[in-house]
Amino acid sequence: MASIVSIVGGHGKIALRLAALLHPTHKVFSIIRTADHKADITAANATPVIMSLEDHSASKFTEFFEATKTDVVVFSAGAGGKGGPDRTKKVDFEGAVKIFDAIEGVKDAKPRLILVSAIDSRDVNIVPEHYTPEDIEAAKKAHEGALKNYYHWKYQADKDLVKRTAFPWTILMPGGLLDDAGKGTANIGRTGLTHHTVTRDDVAATLALLLDRPGAAGLALNIIGGTTPLKESLDAAIKERANAWSMVRIIIKGGVWKNTEDEVLKAAIAKYGKNQWARISSLLVRKTPKQCKARWYEWLDPSIKKTEWSKTEDEKLLHLAKLMPTQWRTIAPIVGRTATQCLERYQKLLDEAEQKESEELGLAGPGDEAGPSADDVRRLRPGEIDPDPETKPARPDPIDMDEDEKEMLSEARARLANTQGKKAKRKARERQLEEARRLAVLQKKRELKAAGIIMRHKTKKKGMDYNADIPFEKKPAPGFYDTADEQARQTTAPVGQSLRRLENKRKPEEEDAERKKRQRRNADGKGGEAPHQTKFVAARDAQIQKLKEAESIGRRRKLVLPSAQVGETELEDIVKIGQAGENAKALVAGGSEAAGRLLSDYEGLERAKMARTPRTAPQQDNIMTEARNLRNMTIQQTPLLGDENTPMHPGLGGGTGFESATPVHNVAFTPNPLATPLHPSSDAISATPRGDPSMIGATPLRTPLRDNLSINPEDQISVVGDTPREQRMRVNSTKRALQAGFSALPKPENNFELLVPEDEGEDESDERQLSVEDAAERDAKLQRLREEQERREVARRSQAVQRGLPRPANVDLDGLLRKLKLSDAEAIAEADSAAHLIHTELAQLLEHDAIAHPIPGTLLPGGTRSSYSIPEDDTIAAAKAAVQAEIASALGYPTANEVQLQEGLATLAQQEEIIESHSWSAIRQQLLFDAKTSTWVDPEELSEEERIAGLSVLLNRSRDTMASEAQKTGKLEKKLGVVLGGYQARSRALTKKISDTFEELQRTKLEYESFSILRTNESATGPRRVSALQEEVGGLERREQALQRRYAELDSERRELESRISGLEDKVMAEAEALNEAALAEMENEA
Structure with missing residues (x-):
């Protein structure tokens, strides 16, 4: 609810009634021209302020609004058409513009404006659609009558106001005013001109209702007499956004960005570059050059990071904000974000710190008692304008677009696709000259090379070489794993590809191909219906999908882990020390009792190995600590008031420090419960001024440590007495006990025995997995195992299957054995013969191949299993070796290797083929072909x-x-x-x-x-x-x-x-x- 209201033109009849209505709940300042009207203003329970719209400047009104902290300004001043054309212009137009400028000049929160205008304030050449013929006739009489100048300057003031975006405003346009008593009813919103009178009491009551309705911002509302209650009629008009504007549509530069505007902006930047912002903004009717530039550098630039903030970035942001307060343009490139992102993140961190402090102090009430959060306070209210729309995502395009937006898209499409203009032709000529120059240089290089002269001239390319460089490349840190295979795949030479294919199509060729394709589609009628006017030429779907995948991958936050405190070398040393102790105990296990006492038993530590590792203390959060400190520094008062210093929270290791532009990183470590306790230093932060420094941070009278060999010195905490005399007595007693122990040692014996340690086999079951195997290495290992298994399975197949040779689709084992005469009694009698075994194995192998590796035309049902047992790899290898030895001996080369045997077999096969061909030719001369049996038989x-x-x-x-x-x-x-x-x-x-x-x-x-x-x-x-x-x-x-x-x-x-x-x-x-x-x-x- 507005609490402070300033009425400009406070002596008007509507202003006096409004002041009387607002008296109980609002503080009202009425601005009047002369002191003669003070009594009337005081009678209306308002504070009179003497300031003239004609004589005072806009800065004076700005100072008044700032001094009174005005929430709402009601402009009700006007000459009413009685002071002549000059005075009407000076008050109704120039005075109104002066108030607009004054509100814009307010530095802090700008007040809201309610302007009292006149009904039918519009351009006389444009008639509203909802006007009836009677309304048009009435409007014509009003605009041509005695109030012609009054309507004109009211319209000019309204037209100037709608261009303003720095503050919220509402225009109320009443009809003919009457002094009758108010009825409490009216027709508000988009109305006609018949029965257009309204009482001044109802207009004042409507203004009082508008004070508490910020949702009416940006509306121009008519008010005439009616039967609907004022509150219901006003709320309905605000809900329906029943704007009564009758003037020329005025395009306000700025506002939320849409998808079409983003696409047009990107296409324009691709054509005109990132310097001609005025030319680029000419394609966007609603945006200025400054807004186009801000949209690119704040949102559309591909180098902008839109992922979540990491802990390192937060720490760097807070540290730089501490060193350079409010210098967000300087901080942004160091952090790697935009200035707006840095500011929003900074505010969010401060809000989290404030919320955490409130929760710790119990200031946040439960349920409805809880106050508004920082997000609620910063959230835009209905009618408020976003000050930074360039940093927000684009709004989806509406289904039914405005005519000006359609015209904008058509013009942008025509200008961006223009290839027949002067500039396009000049660019084409420049490209042709550049191509001719390139070909001439290439020909010169080839001629010089043919003459034996090699040119090493390196031409400087404009912009970035996308073949040699990677835009926005950020090389990752080298890891622990070998990436030679990946690099080899990336740098594989393009063998078998032409130079034309590697160079791809040039821009003019792509444009010509696209134009021909479009002409062919239009000629053939394949396009179907005409494309919608709002459809914009965008990238291909595949590229959009890649961009979405890259964006989803980029949202993943990095895993930030502290560096290891104990390396591989330290772990090996610890293991060796433990093994040395165990070996020493094993050597003296059978010796004297004195030697055994020197080696105490520390096996009790085995129980601590399964203890859960405690994590680092959660209270040491440098980011939250720095956020609290910065918040305290922000809300502190001036030192001139003499208050206490700003409370600062010490962070871990002194916070981020002030030594450099980058924060000081403190390595987080995990406490070790098995480490030997050390005495804390006397200058520790947690030290108490009183008490013994040796007891800082320790609990007195704790359980004594189990230390049989007195490795850890006495910490004076496990005993009761700690006076200096008792300390000296304890030290002397320890010395005497040590001397007595040394004197009781037996005399040394020079007997040595060498024991060679036995090699113990490694028990893989007892080994512990010290580290988790890398997923990439595991996958690579499994892939190699699978490939090896597949290779072995392929090697176990028959040669006919491996080489893809022709083989029968269906094999009848019994019939095949009968044809080979291996199933009768004679074959059974010769079971031990080698031929029988070979033929049987051959038949079974044919049946197995037909079942395990079927070919088209098989009659076997799916799921049939073969009864043939595949020999083991060792058996096959032994058989191959025996066959190779037999072949070598048959060829007369017992010591020949496999390559020599293959060459010999190939030579022998060629000779046999020649012999068979000659023998077959000789036999064929003696035979004739029988057509009935399709065989060669004897001519007789x-x-x-x-x-x-x-x-x-x-x-x-x-x-x-x-x-x-x-x-x-x-x-x-x-x-x-x-x-x-x-x-x-x-x-x-x-x-x-x-x-x-x-x-x-x-x-x-x-x-x-x-x-x-x-x-x-x-x-x-x-x-x-x-x-x-x-x-x-x-x-x-x-x-x-x-x-x-x-x-x-x-x-x-x-x-x-x-x-x-x-x-x-x-x-x-x-x-x-x-x-x-x-x-x-x-x-x-x-x-």
């Missing part, structure tokens, strides 16, 4: 007709054989044509190439011989032509030199003439100038 026994009939049968058989063989040959020719067609074409091409090369070789040889003859001729005539040319060149050089000299002479003569001409020209010019000057002088004189 057959008539002419019988001879012709026999030859006809042989001819028909030969023709049938020829036809069948011809048919088989045709099939083989076709098969060989398919198999060898390429090789034949290649052979023809190579043959043509060889012939062309040979012809070119002949032509080149002819040219070579021609040029050789030409060279011989030129070597003889060449020097003469060269000398003639040299003489001609020498004459030309001499002539050129003479001409050059003549040219030099003429050139010098030319230059001399040019100089003379230039001198004469200068003389002529001087004379001309002198004449001009003389003429000028005469002219001047005349003038």
Whole structure:
């Protein structure tokens, strides 16, 4: 129940009525604009607060909500359409938005908002489906009348509110308000506009009911007059989620993730990568880039561990939380989990520690008296919004999806499967260029390799090489067992596989094959009905099954066991010490009494061997201890208050420590009840300041230990007196007793006797199984035994069964013996003969094979047992050895081994086959075939007709054989044509190439011989032509030199003439100038 309510616009008529209703059970703050309305607010039993929506900022309202710890804010302010368009906008829209921002600015628990709006607040272009023609006409008059601006700005405020997700809100839209007395009845929810008036008393009562109904969050409810009680009508509207929104559907970014959104996100990341979150979010109309990125890194990333937390992870988490409080982004990669997982696990451990303390102190009451648990407190209430939906599992998709979701899936499918766009074509060109570059490099490597140059250049691949590396690989620690067989199976060479098969199909080829398959399916109509629009292309069922199996296997928690305190070497030493003591006692068993006293009898310890091993103390739990310490540090007060220090629980070995980022592990051990008691150290934690340090942790006056040889020193606990004087007296008494014992020893005798120990046979029945055999080794051993047993059983079978030779399906033992003449009196008389024994054994063996290993066509019923007794392996081996010796002696090689005998028998069989074939051919020439009896007989026994009939049968058989063989040959020719067609074409091409090369070789040889003859001729005539040319060149050089000299002479003569001409020209010019000057002088004189 809300206890503190702040009413914005507290001087309104509905606000005053609401304050009066809430007075007994709620503390009400009414926010008013001026101090003139204080008296009215006080009369309504509310606290007046002077703050103006027009003048104060949103931060001031935030400070007021935080200071008063407001639980619910009721916005009832409004100009009512009387203050003009500007004031209506300033109060009804801007003032409402200011309150929305102020609520979002509250740091702690944000208050809930109830907004009082107006009925039919909607977009005028969209008509609700439930409106009747009368409602539409009434709405048109209202929106075009005097309240046009009022409806517009109320709609803008409502539209801004529905986008907010930081706090829960509810919109109440009353109809025409009346000042009449309240009726206590109304129609709430999705209503029409006929009879749309309602009293202000009923609206105030509905607001009072909404204060205690958080399930109404996210609803916009109409309220008009009606006959249903207010409480029943309001509860029905909340249950049915009867939203009265008439505005354009506004998509709120965020919310719970669905399966379709997860699949679209994974497909988009596979195409666009993990950096283009804005492009990825464009495929999801309800999600922002930040939410898409958080969903991937908090839930969908395959490297995220979703298994149960182990004890080691819990210990590391608490230790890091102690070192770096609230730094979950830093702690998460060290622990190997996400930050949200670390925070949730940390809170759960603290809750368990708190619950355990409450149970120990008896604070949790039984039954209904028990308080809410931590899970109940953190559980979301109806109407509340999950702050971290990215870390939760996806919600199943509904059967009937919204139109916007269907449109989103269609657009995502089209964009992700687009292969004709500019980017897809550019990517295809890049792939082709990359493939051409790869083939060029490969060709270059092959050419260099053919030339003897080996390139060792290692190309750097983009991303991870999935052929060489394993993504998210975590190598297990080496164990005690040999895994060479498993590694050999994993690294088996792919013999007999082509390179094309190993490389698999490339991405463009897979896309082309998938597109062709889809086109073929659509053309043939095999797809049946059109696929549903919401169906998304997912992975194959086999891959999904593998992922489920891997996830189920990953849920198994590891078995964490403490390391062994006593190793194999220590156990062997203990056994040897015990055997040495027993051997020493056996040696002196018949000696003197003095020697026997030195070896006391400790056989009483045998009774302790069957004692149950106590387990480690359960109270030493470092994880729970660290959780309690962290909880105490979380709830502690500031040190400035001067309270006591935070109580800390010491853990085993000092807890996890502060030395490093990893916790200090204390090895758990099992206490040994047979160990010799040691004195605890004086600085033990459990030591009491008072008392003797030697008695720390011990029980006084306990039963004395049985120690005949005084191996264990006195612990001063088994005796009463413990004063220093009594201790000295006891020590002196012990010394004197020891000296007296030594003095009473007899003189030594130098008599020695050597006793050789007898080898005692090991009694397997008395041996104890010190360790449990490994399951893998046991299974391997049993598998080897089964294989050996099967091999022996197969070896015991006859050679006809082992080799799969033809044998009769049904064997009549008596009839077979009669045919072999072994059942009459003559056979009985010759019972000792070897032939009789061989034939009898042969007949029994045939019958046994027909029963034990039946073949198709047998007439024996199932379950028939053979009376033949299979010989033992030793008997069979002896018989084989005797047969081998007899064969060796018969062949003339008594010392030959089995291989040599087989070679000799094979040679002998070939010779006998040749002899039999020649002898049969010779005999056959003298016989004719009888068609009636199908046997070869003497020609004299057959008539002419019988001879012709026999030859006809042989001819028909030969023709049938020829036809069948011809048919088989045709099939083989076709098969060989398919198999060898390429090789034949290649052979023809190579043959043509060889012939062309040979012809070119002949032509080149002819040219070579021609040029050789030409060279011989030129070597003889060449020097003469060269000398003639040299003489001609020498004459030309001499002539050129003479001409050059003549040219030099003429050139010098030319230059001399040019100089003379230039001198004469200068003389002529001087004379001309002198004449001009003389003429000028005469002219001047005349003038």
